[in-house]
Amino acid sequence: MMHQTILSGSPTVSDDRDVHLRLDGLTKTYGNSVAVSALDLSVPKGELVALLGPSGCGKTTTLRMVAGLIQPTGGRIVVGSNDITAMPTYRRDMGLVFQSYALFPHMTVAKNVAFGLEMRSVPKAEIERRVKEALAMVRLEALAERKPRELSGGQQQRVALARALVIRPSILLLDEPLSNLDAKLRDEMRNEIRDIQQSLGITAVFVTHDQVEALSMCDKVVVMRAGKLEQVGTPIDVYEHPATPFVASFVGRTNRLEGRARGDGTVDVGPMSVRVPGRPGGNVEIMVRPHRIRLLDADAAQGASGEGTNLLSGRLTRVTFVGDLLQYQVDVGGTEIVVEAASDHGRGIRSVGSPVALAWRVEDTMVFGRSA
Structure with a gap:
């Protein structure tokens, strides 16, 4: 049940129980512009965590720093007990799924999925076996010899997911992977990604500006604004007990009214008088x-x-x-x-x-x- 009183707005973070990914004071600046500001976050092993917020809030910059595609200005990125802040991308043991899919147009589906294994010099027989398993996981075995241009948007997204998972990464990173799909395909892919993530028990970070994706797919939701954390919690916590007005209005639709609290559990809003939980005072x-x-x-x-x-x-x-x-x-x-x-x-x-x-x-x- 929602029972909200005046809150300080300070974000909460996950405890350190079985933490797999930890961001300590992660910061990125471009000149005088701060893209991400001293971000602290702990992600337990096997959890799917959403970075949720409007365009320009720093969520994609955060993901790219975790992936090693952008070098932080300050702070640390720790996986397990290893500080990987300065580690190059190819050594981070992470699978990436991008918004644009980034498939090689001249390669077949099977070759696209096999690419990461070939770069790691995995034996040919092992590559064939793992590619077959990965395509079966995303239900694309029958399309192994097709080219990306011969696939629908949803099928291309499945290929991108299979390519990220076939290397058996420690962490899966997804950067708005569903934004190019229609509403029905988004619903289907939300369920598929969640089912696969849970079946593999893989730690995953999912960037989105879509509250429905964050609430329906993820174990934890990290709401960001202007490069800072506004709130971290379960989908129910964030929706039912928002820590700030921004979280309340961004995560779900809401009516916003300004008024003056009398201190007796009522608020005057123009000619109206509205009763509220607790006994707040002032504006x-x-x-x-x-x-x-x-x-x-x-x-x-x-x-x-x-x-x-x-x-x-x-x-x-x-x-x-x-x-x-x-x-x-x-x-x-x-x-x-x-x-x-x-x-x-x-x-x-x-x-x-x-x-x-x-x-x-x-x-x-x-x-x-x-x-x-």
Whole structure:
């Protein structure tokens, strides 16, 4: 259950239990510009961890420093007990899957997958066996002799994944590998990557700006902003107990309202009074996720009132059909609040202009302090 009081916003990190990858004060600057700032992170062995954040937050720079493609300005990268900060990429025992797939167009699928093994001088018979196993893992055995141009986007992504895994890396690094796929293929590949990662027990770091990918695939989510960690936690922790307003709004949709807390568990937001968890004081920002709000007919609102429920009256200003959801925009005393509800085959859609009521549990209200 969400029960949010004013938080300091300091990020939490994983404990050192069976840590496989550790970043200590990892920093990257370009002149006066700081891309990554003193980042500390511990990744236990066998976990899939997402680096999540908007463009320019430093997540891809962090991944490339771990891979050895970018040299850090400061800090350390430790795998097991070994400091690999200065180690060249080819010695790091890491498999990389890029957004662009980076397949060799003149090579067959089998040759693409075999390339890393050939560079390591693995015996030919061993290469053939391991390539066959890797292609079976991603269900591409029948396409071994095709060229990349003869494959769909999803198939090319599977080849890139097989090529990264065939070398049996200690760590798998994935840089937005699903961003070029359509929605249905992204869903399929999310499940496939997660299943393979779990079956192999491999430690993996996954860069994405897509909250759904991070929440649905990963053991831990690392939310980044402007080169710094905002929060580290399980998907449920980050979604239900965001440490900062940025995390709350980036990881999931939310309504954001500014107000003045009275110190008695209520916040004045314009003409509205909203009850919140705890007894914050001063200027605050409150947030409520759209799917946690119930949209009621105005004449049925009184039945929803109660000690643990916020109840507000408003007027419906817009209805948007988005497939499985209906998004309602409601004007409440000059403030717009968005509500999401199941579309139910298009039945029961309320008319724009109709009076409505909004109800949500007090415990579903997130509260954050803000400056005056």
